[in-house]
Structures are given as C-alpha cells and as structure tokens.
Amino acid sequence: MKKCMTLLLCLSLAVAALTGCGSETEKQEGKIGGEMNLYTWDGMFPQEVLSGFEEETGVRINYSNFDYDEDMLAKLEETQGGDYDFVIADDYIIELVIAEGLAQKLDTAKLENYNNLNPVFMSQFYDPDNEYTVPYGAGIPLIVYDPALTDVEITGYEDLWNPALEDNVAITANYRVINGIALKTMGESFNTEDLSVIQAAGDKLLELAPNIRVINDSNTQDYVVSGEVAAAFLYTSQVYTALNARDDLEVVYPSEGLGFGIMAGFIPSDAPNAEAAYAFIDYINRPENAAKCFEYIGYYCTNKAAEEFISEEMKEMIVLPEGVAEGEIIQNISQDAEDLHAEIWNQFKSACD
Amino acid sequence: MMKNRKSNWALLAPMYVFTILFVALPILYMFLLSFLTRAEVWGVDFTFTLDNYKRIGEPLYLNTFVESLKLAFLSTLLVMLIGYPYGYFMARMSAVWKKRMLLLIMIPFWTSALIRLYGWIIVFRTNGVLDKLLMGLHITEEPLKLLYTYPAVVVGMVYSLLPFMILSVYSSAEKLDFTLAEAARDLGASSFKAFWTVSFKLTLPGLLSGVILSFIPSMGLFFIADILGGNKIVLVGSVIQEQLTKGRNQPFAAALSAVLMVLTTLMIRIYRKVTGTSELEGLV
Numbered sequence: 001m002k003k004c005m006t007l008l009l010c011l012s013l014a015v016a017a018l019t020g021c022g023s024e025t026e027k028q029e030g031k032i033g034g035e036m037n038l039y040t041w042d043g044m045f046p047q048e049v050l051s052g053f054e055e056e057t058g059v060r061i062n063y064s065n066f067d068y069d070e071d072m073l074a075k076l077e078e079t080q081g082g083d084y085d086f087v088i089a090d091d092y093i094i095e096l097v098i099a100e101g102l103a104q105k106l107d108t109a110k111l112e113n114y115n116n117l118n119p120v121f122m123s124q125f126y127d128p129d130n131e132y133t134v135p136y137g138a139g140i141p142l143i144v145y146d147p148a149l150t151d152v153e154i155t156g157y158e159d160l161w162n163p164a165l166e167d168n169v170a171i172t173a174n175y176r177v178i179n180g181i182a183l184k185t186m187g188e189s190f191n192t193e194d195l196s197v198i199q200a201a202g203d204k205l206l207e208l209a210p211n212i213r214v215i216n217d218s219n220t221q222d223y224v225v226s227g228e229v230a231a232a233f234l235y236t237s238q239v240y241t242a243l244n245a246r247d248d249l250e251v252v253y254p255s256e257g258l259g260f261g262i263m264a265g266f267i268p269s270d271a272p273n274a275e276a277a278y279a280f281i282d283y284i285n286r287p288e289n290a291a292k293c294f295e296y297i298g299y300y301c302t303n304k305a306a307e308e309f310i311s312e313e314m315k316e317m318i319v320l321p322e323g324v325a326e327g328e329i330i331q332n333i334s335q336d337a338e339d340l341h342a343e344i345w346n347q348f349k350s351a352c353d
Numbered sequence: 354m355m356k357n358r359k360s361n362w363a364l365l366a367p368m369y370v371f372t373i374l375f376v377a378l379p380i381l382y383m384f385l386l387s388f389l390t391r392a393e394v395w396g397v398d399f400t401f402t403l404d405n406y407k408r409i410g411e412p413l414y415l416n417t418f419v420e421s422l423k424l425a426f427l428s429t430l431l432v433m434l435i436g437y438p439y440g441y442f443m444a445r446m447s448a449v450w451k452k453r454m455l456l457l458i459m460i461p462f463w464t465s466a467l468i469r470l471y472g473w474i475i476v477f478r479t480n481g482v483l484d485k486l487l488m489g490l491h492i493t494e495e496p497l498k499l500l501y502t503y504p505a506v507v508v509g510m511v512y513s514l515l516p517f518m519i520l521s522v523y524s525s526a527e528k529l530d531f532t533l534a535e536a537a538r539d540l541g542a543s544s545f546k547a548f549w550t551v552s553f554k555l556t557l558p559g560l561l562s563g564v565i566l567s568f569i570p571s572m573g574l575f576f577i578a579d580i581l582g583g584n585k586i587v588l589v590g591s592v593i594q595e596q597l598t599k600g601r602n603q604p605f606a607a608a609l610s611a612v613l614m615v616l617t618t619l620m621i622r623i624y625r626k627v628t629g630t631s632e633l634e635g636l637v
Contacts, residue, residue, distance in 0.1 A: 070598045077395050096394050167498060173584060175599075214501045214583030228479050228500070335393075342600055346413055346592065350420070352585040353503065 031058030036276035038063050039072065040088035040265075044136075045284070046296040053283045059276045069093035076102045081269030086277040088136050088265040092332050095126035103132045103266040110278045113285035116305035120320070121262050125331050133264040134281055137299030138320065139236035140327055141177055141259050143252040144221070144243070149230035156255035157181040160231065161208055169211045170223035170232040175345035176330050177259060179205060181233070184256040190330045193337045202344035209351035224249065240298030240317055260327030263299065294318050380614075386607035397604055405608035414592065414609070418616075421588045424578070425571040428510035432518045432567045435511065437560055440522025441552075445531065455523075458516050470509055470580050477505050477581070501583030509577040514570065518563035525559020526552075565624050569617050589613050 038045075042065040050061055066072045069090050076084070081102040089097070097103050108114045114134075121135040145154050152162050160169055160181075171178055180190040182201040192198060213229050221242035224232040234242065242249055267277045284293055291309030294301040300320045301307055307319050332338075390400040408414065443454045461469060476482045477500040487493045499505055529552060537547035575590030584591075589609060596606035 068598045070601055073395055073601075100394055212585070213498070214585070216579075216584055226478065342595075343413060346417070346587055349585055349587045350416065353582070353587075 032273075032276050032279055033058045034273050034276060035060045035062055036086065036273055036280060037084045038086050038280070039066065039075070039084040041065055041067070044088060044297055046292055049284060049289055049292055049296075052289070053280060056283070057276065057279050059273075059279065061280075073097060073100075076100075076268055079268075079270075082272065084268050085271040085273045086265055086267060086280055088263055091124060091126045091262045091264065091329060094133060094264055094266060095332055097266065098127065098132050102269050104269045104271065104274070105131050106134070106267065107278075111282050111285070113282050113287075113305075116285050116287060116290070116303050118302050118304040121302040124262060124329060127264070133266045134285070135262050135264045135302035136284070137263045137294065137297055138302055139261045139263070139299050140253075141172065141233060141235050141261075142239050143231060143233050143254060144224055144239055144249050145231035145252065146224055146227065146246075146248070147250055148248070149227065152231075154231060154250070154252050156185075156252070158185045158256065160211060160233065161185075163210075165211045165231060167211065167213050168230040169208075170214045170216070170220055170229045171212060172220050172233060172235060172238075173215050173217040175341050178233075178348075179341050179344055180259060180330060181254075181256075182208070184254070184259075187256075190259060190328050191333055193334045195337060195340055198337060198340050198344070202340075202347065205344060205348050206351050209348060212352040215349065215352065221245070236300065237298040243317065258327035260329045262302070262329065383607045384611055386604055387611045389604045391602045391604050395601060402604075405605045406612075408605060409608060409612055417587050417589050417592050418612070420586060421572055421590070424506070424510065424586070424588065425568055428507060428514060428571045429564055429568045431507065431511045432514045433560065433564060436515050436518030436563060436567075437522050439515075440519040440559070440563075441526045441556065443519070443523050444526035444529065458519060462516070466513060467576070467580075470513075470577060473505070473509055473512070473581060474500060477508075500581065501585065503582070503586070506578050506582040506586060509581040510571055510574060513574065513577060514567035517566040517570075518560075521563040521566060522556060522559045525556045525562075529555050561624060561627075565621060568620060572613060572617060 036059045038061055040063075044065075045063075050063070053059065054061055064084075066075070070093070072087060072089050073093055073096060076087070076097060077100065081104075087097075094103070108130075111134075117134060121138055122130050127133045143154055143157070143160070145152075150165060150168065152159055152164050154160070159165075176190070179198070179201055182205040183190060183192060183197070186197075186201060186204065188197055188201065214223055216223075219238070220232055220234050221238040223229045224234075225242055225245045232238075232242075239251060243251065265281065267274050271277055283289060285303055287303065287305040288309050290301070290303035290306035294303070294306065295310060295314050295318065298318060301310060301318050307315075310319060386397065387405055388401055388403070389397045390402050390404075392398045409418075443451060446454065474481075478484075479496045479498060479500070481500070483499060484493075484496045487497070488495075531552070533555070534547045534551045537551045538544065542550065573590045575588045575594065578584075578586040578588050579591060593606045593609045593613075596602045596609065600606070
C-alpha cells in the first residue's frame with residue numbers, strides 16, 4: 001500500500017513538473033505567447049475574434065465555460081484566484097468575487113482601448129471606481145409576444161397576469177428577476193430588503209402561476225418562436241434570437257420599469273498569464289472587434305467606439321436607446337431577504353404545476 | 354492457509370480503497386457538511402448547527418419530499434404494470450426471439466438518456482407528432498397542450514425506468530421452470546391460479562428487485578421533471594441542485610441529500626424484510 005502511494009505521489013509530481021515546463025517552451029519572438037485560460041459562458045465570442053487574437057499574439061486560448069455564475073465563484077474559491085486568466089460573469093457575482101479578494105486591480109495604462117468603453121455601463125455598484133472590471137455586454141429582460149396567439153396587448157409586466165393568457169407564458173428561471181417583476185408591478189425596487197414587501201410580492205406572484213406554462217433559463221425563446229406559448233419573458237440575448245427567428249413577434253419594454261444587468265470581465269487575483277489577459281481585453285475592445293463580438297452575442301454594446309461599426313439592422317437591437325440605461329440593476333441583498341426570495345420561488349414553482 | 358488469505362486480501366485491497374475513497378468518505382463528508390453553517394459569501398463556517406435539518410421540517414420542503422415520493426410511487430407502479438408482463442413473456446419466447454426482444458430494449462441505450470428525453474419533446478409539443486396524429490385521425494380538433502404537464506413527466510419517468518424492471522423480471526422468469534406451472538394445471542388449477550400460485554410467486558424476487566431498481570433512481574431523476582415538466586414540479590433533487598448552485602447553501606443541500614439517502618436506505622431495508630432476500634435479482 002505505502003509503496004503504491006509513494007509511487008502515485010511521484011507520478012503526480014512528475015506530471016505537474018512536465019506540464020509546468022510546457023507553457024514556457026511556447027514563447028515566440030516579440031509575441032506574448034503561452035496560454036490564456038478564458039472562463040465564461042459558452043458562446044461569448046465569435047471564433048473569428050478568438051482566432052484573430054491567437055494569430056496576432058501567439059497566445060493559445062483555452063476556453064472553458066460555466067453555466068451558472070455560482071459555479072464560477074466556486075471554481076475561483078477552489079483555486080484561490082489561480083488557473084484562470086480572464087473571467088466574464090454577471091455584475092452581482094463580481095461584487096462577491098471582489099469582496100473575496102479573488103480579482104486583481106487593473107492597470108488601465110496597459111489598455112490602449114480603455115477609453116472606448118461606454119461610461120454608462122461603468123462605475124456600477126459592483127465596482128464603483130472601475131478598479132477591477134471592464135464591462136462586456138449588458139442585458140435587459142424583456143417581454144416578447146406573438147400577437148397572432150393572443151388578443152392581449154401587452155405593455156407591461158402587469159399584463160402577464162391577465163387571465164386571458166392562462167397556461168400561455170414562458171419565463172426564465174432566475175428568481176430574483178421573476179420575483180422582481182412582481183415587485184415592480186407594486187412599484188417597489190428589485191433590491192428591497194423589506195421582508196413584508198417581498199412577501200407581498202410573493203403573494204402576488206402566486207396569482208401568476210396559472211398563466212405559467214414553462215420555466216426555463218436556457219433557450220427560453222424557443223417556446224415563443226415555436227408557438228408553444230403566446231408570451232415569454234426573456235433575457236436580452238434570447239430576445240435577439242427570437243426576433244431574428246421571427247420578425248412578426250412583438251417586443252415590449254415593460255412600462256413599470258426595466259431590469260438591467262451588466263456582464264463584466266476581470267483578471268483573477270492569481271492569474272498565471274495576466275499579460276495575455278491584458279492583451280485580450282485590449283484586443284476585444286478595438287472598435288471593429290467589439291462590434292463583431294456584440295453582433296455575435298446579441299447583448300447591448302458596452303463599447304461606445306464600436307457602435308459605428310455595428311450594421312444598421314442590428315443597431316436597433318444591440319445599441320442601447322437613450323434613457324433606457326435608467327433601468328435598475330439587481331444587486332446583492334441581505335441573506336434573510338435572499339432566503340425569502342428563494343422560498344417564494346419554490347412556492348411559486350409548486351403552484352405552477 | 355495463511356499465505357492464501359494474504360493474497361486474497363491483496364486482491365481485494367483496491368476494491369476497499371476505492372470504496373473508502375469514493376463512497377464512504379464522500380458520504381461522511383456530506384453528513385458532516387449538513388451540520389455546519391453556510392459562510393457569508395461562499396463555502397461553510399465550522400459552526401455546528403441543527404438548523405439545516407429544522408428547515409427541512411418546514412412545509413415547503415416537506416412538500417418536495419411528498420411530491421418526490423408521489424411521483425416515484427406512481428412511476429414505479431406503472432413500470433411494474435408494463436414491465437412485468439414484458440419480462441415474463443419475453444422469458445417464454447424462443448431463443449431467437451428472446452435475443453431480438455433484448456436487442457429492442459438495449460438499442461435505445463446507445464443514445465444518451467438526455468437526447469431520448471428531448472425526443473419526447475418532439476412527440477408532445479404543440480403541433481408535435483402526437484398532436485398531428487390525433488388531429489389527422491379527427492380525434493381532437495385543436496392542439497392539446499401535452500408538454501410541460503404532469504402526465505408528460507410520468508411518461509418520461511416510466512420510459513426511463515422500464516428497462517430496469519423488464520431485465521430483472523426477465524432474469525427471474527428465465528430461471529423459472531415452466532413445467533411447474535404445467536404440473537399445477539395437470540393437477541386441476543385454472544391457468545390464472547397456476548400462474549398466481551406458482552409462476553408469480555417464483556418470479557416475485559425479480560419483480561421486487563425491479564421495484565427497488567426503479568424506485569430509488571426515480572427519487573433522484575429531477576431532470577426529467579425539469580425537461581418534460583417545464584421546471585414546474587419541485588422535487589427534492591431540484592431543490593438540492595438549486596441550493597448548491599444559485600442558493601450557495603452547501604450545508605442545506607447536504608442535509609437534504611442526507612435525508613433523501615436515509616429515506617432510500619429505509620426503503621431497501623423494508624424490501625429486505627418483506628422478501629427475506631438480501632441480493633437484488635438481475636443485478637448480480
């Protein structure tokens with residue numbers, strides 16, 4: 001047994017030593033070289049941009065993806081901010097990442113294209129002084145409906161409660177967002193920590209249950225595109241996909257006020273190849289590259305200089321209309337309030353059945 | 354003698370190491386975790402608490418256990434009603450047909466379970482295969498809303514669990530000496546009575562192990578309820594998953610898993626008591 005264990009140990013050490021050497025040998029003249037471990041959701045960059053960066057810098061990109069922000073946080077906690085060089089995730093989780101000391105401060109002097117970023121999407125709650133992050137896309141969940149399948153003219157969240165939409169609505173599965181729209185119909189903030197207000201919103205949400213046909217976070221647009229439901233409450237990229245698939249669908253900017261989310265990138269505290277990450281941030285923020293990225297992912301463009309490179313037909317979908325940015329961002333709230341949200345969500349789900 | 358025993362031990366050692374490393378330790382870790390407190394942002398604080406278990410007592414979470422048990426019982430019952438005759442008659446077929454029938458059960462396994470479930474979506478969706486068929490035959494006028502309903506989930510469960518039942522009944526029925534039933538007939542028993550008192554009794558271990566083999570997984574197959582039920586049925590499995598990811602509450606997820614595990618172990622206990630067997634037919 002003991003012998004076996006020592007052998008195993010030796011082997012793993014040897015493997016570690018070998019892989020350690022590997023990255024050193026790839027360096028080329030004048031180029032940064034090595035590898036960059038990119039960690040974000042699936043499909044966040046067009047292949048064209050990734051390959052372009054690899055060619056120009058000699059850096060090989062390892063693209064690994066997560067499904068939930070929380071998976072990313074767990075991974076970074078495990079590696080203590082190591083292993084990954086550049087991470088893109090949602091605003092609220094980045095606040096936690098920064099609080100845990102898992103992100104490093106950016107040296108913006110190294111970023112030639114830093115000034116291309118749109119200040120509307122910066123200095124937000126998760127990084128008020130823009131010390132750690134650069135924005136990469138913003139989203140607003142919207143209602144999309146099929147006028148052929150319903151007589152209800154939808155203008156706001158409240159209309160989803162209309163009994164005429166019985167068993168005809170698809171929603172995403174993020175409970176802060178869904179409970180949030182109930183709060184919005186009551187004129188409250190997404191981020192209220194008043195438990196009685198949250199409970200009241202929960203009671204109101206239960207009345208929505210008979211209208212819900214399906215709850216799903218991924219590819220939610222399919223339900224409205226295929227005619228399975230008449231109305232769907234979708235994330236920005238899903239709205240974009242739905243409208244590209246069928247132009248007879250109507251988009252609603254709900255009158256009660258918009259939810260707003262920003263995705264941002266940061267370099268983990270112990271990134272093995274931060275140099276490559278800087279080069280990458282700079283590369284994706286060149287106006288023409290940024291335009292390609294946002295046309296591909298279908299989120300609102302967070303790069304001001306890129307806007308003129310975005311094709312006319314896409315502009316109305318991914319360049320944020322003036323004034324809309326007033327929308328409220330969902331932020332982290334007290335543990336008690338968060339727990340109550342989770343509980344309401346489970347009650348609501350059981351009521352939908 | 355001594356030498357023999359030593360070499361036996363050496364042969365078994367890897368199995369023990371494997372079991373300890375990958376079964377016993379994780380379970381121990383899970384039970385330990387379930388008594389700890391969640392940390393502010395991520396991970397756990399090493400403060401002992403029983404709150405996680407107290408929370409399971411809340412009606413909301415108790416209800417998810419009830420919901421899971423209900424679905425598991427219903428699916429198992431249906432699997433039994435369909436799977437038993439299939440396995441039983443398969444065992445009575447000629448060798449060639451036995452092979453063919455077995456092949457029919459095996460072929461779907463060549464594709465991932467998830468993809469096969471998505472196949473059901475195509476069948477059930479509005480204006481999908483089933484809708485088109487029913488409307489084509491003028492049985493229904495309008496598309497039915499079949500997908501994302503309870504029956505759709507039950508169909509998915511039964512479909513996924515059926516092979517376990519069929520195979521364990523089959524392996525039990527194959528060993529059955531059918532001349533015994535013939536003897537019962539010769540001695541004047543009706544065909545039903547001969548089946549009930551002889552054949553059924555002798556294939557009972559297969560049936561019961563099929564029940565266990567479908568009941569246990571059905572407690573955990575939450576993704577079927579998610580895919581075919583549109584996330585609307587809250588099962589213990591989905592709560593555990595949600596608490597681990599979005600909820601960032603590992604201790605509570607561990608407590609839920611612990612209770613689920615104890616429940617399932619209890620079921621196996623009861624099964625052994627009732628049947629007096631200790632091994633599962635068709636598995637070993």
